[in-house]
Amino acid sequence: MKKIAIIGGGVAGLSAAIYALRSGAEVVLFEQFGLGGLVATIDKIENFPSYSSVEGWKLASDMSAQAKALGLKTLRQRVLSLKKDGSHFTVITDKDAYSFPAVVVATGTSHNKLGIEGDFVGHGVSYCATCDGAFFRGKSVAVAGGGRAAVSEATYLADVCGTVYVVTTQSEFDAEEAALNGLLSRTNVVPVYNADISQIIGNDGDVAGINIYQDGKTRTLDVSALFVATGARPVTDFVNVDGVETARGYLVVDGRGETAVKGLFAAGDVTNGSLKQIVTACSDGAKAGSFAAAYSATVKED
Numbered sequence: 001m002k003k004i005a006i007i008g009g010g011v012a013g014l015s016a017a018i019y020a021l022r023s024g025a026e027v028v029l030f031e032q033f034g035l036g037g038l039v040a041t042i043d044k045i046e047n048f049p050s051y052s053s054v055e056g057w058k059l060a061s062d063m064s065a066q067a068k069a070l071g072l073k074t075l076r077q078r079v080l081s082l083k084k085d086g087s088h089f090t091v092i093t094d095k096d097a098y099s100f101p102a103v104v105v106a107t108g109t110s111h112n113k114l115g116i117e118g119d120f121v122g123h124g125v126s127y128c129a130t131c132d133g134a135f136f137r138g139k140s141v142a143v144a145g146g147g148r149a150a151v152s153e154a155t156y157l158a159d160v161c162g163t164v165y166v167v168t169t170q171s172e173f174d175a176e177e178a179a180l181n182g183l184l185s186r187t188n189v190v191p192v193y194n195a196d197i198s199q200i201i202g203n204d205g206d207v208a209g210i211n212i213y214q215d216g217k218t219r220t221l222d223v224s225a226l227f228v229a230t231g232a233r234p235v236t237d238f239v240n241v242d243g244v245e246t247a248r249g250y251l252v253v254d255g256r257g258e259t260a261v262k263g264l265f266a267a268g269d270v271t272n273g274s275l276k277q278i279v280t281a282c283s284d285g286a287k288a289g290s291f292a293a294a295y296s297a298t299v300k301e302d
């Protein structure tokens with residue numbers, strides 16, 4: 001019999017569920033909060049094919065309803081550990097332990113925060129330039145961070161926004177030379193080295209500027225948005241399975257969404273796939289859900 005567990009109820013996990021359920025599998029989805037993941041928190045989405053504009057909660061609730069109508073069983077539990085015992089995987093949660101022949105990990109990422117964002121998230125503070133850059137077309141914006149993520153986010157924004165300040169606490173950026181040269185060749189990019197962002201200034205609840213502390217002085221940059229690019233961490237701390245490969249912490253999967261361990265699949269932002277977006281997470285989920293379901297039917301009981 002086909003039976004799989006999915007860990008994480010964001011769009012990757014929900015897509016995996018839809019594909020596995022439609023192939024006749026029994027699916028148990030573990031989600032620590034409500035279904036929808038990050039998408040449920042996004043104000044407006046303008047790049048998901050078929051909608052020119054859709055609120056995140058609407059996309060998340062439509063996808064959840066579709067999976068539930070197909071028979072999805074959801075357990076609102078936090079997964080603490082995933083282990084392999086013989087031919088099966090053991091999922092240990094904050095409530096119980098369960099055994100499955102195949103598992104899809106779709107737990108996404110956790111973004112590093114500056115600690116000063118407060119209520120400005122979604123009101124000018126963003127963790128994703130590809131997602132939100134277009135809302136600030138032609139306007140001055142700032143990027144916080146000095147690594148490859150900051151360089152990549154700032155390069156994207158330089159093509160969309162007005163002046164792009166890139167504020168780093170370091171004396172230089174830490175990124176590949178070609179990427180860095182690409183950024184610094186843009187005439188609208190202003191690097192700000194050795195600086196701390198000390199405060200976000202608001203106007204009617206939206207970002208209107210940031211205060212930066214540099215060379216013993218505080219000054220204000222008038223920007224409409226602050227993109228925080230100080231890194232994200234894939235949520236994999238509960239995966240205790242020998243043989244799983246990672247790249248910079250992200251789960252490495254093949255073209256079918258399978259890790260190096262048979263029966264263990266992954267999808268969405270937690271994987272090493274490029275372009276971390278809703279449409280790619282759905283595509284990953286479709287593959288992982290389908291192939292995990294097919295694999296589970298081949299596993300004999302221990």
Ligand SMILES: Cc1cc2nc3c(=O)[nH]c(=O)nc-3n(C[C@H](O)[C@H](O)[C@H](O)COP(=O)(O)OP(=O)(O)OC[C@H]3O[C@@H](n4cnc5c(N)ncnc54)[C@H](O)[C@@H]3O)c2cc1C
Nearest residue numbers: 008010011012032037038079107108131268269276277278
């Ligand atoms: C501010 C912002 C705006 C964005 N805007 C857009 C946009 O406009 N367009 C676009 O295409 N993309 C956008 N993105 C990117 C998009 O949201 C992600 O690529 C997508 O949500 C990834 O889905 P996922 O299912 O892989 O992960 P997530 O949505 O992160 O879901 C992971 C789920 O796993 C659960 N989980 C984690 N650990 C455990 C555990 N131990 N036990 C149980 N459950 C667990 C979490 O609670 C969460 O629900 C945006 C991202 C951000 C941060």
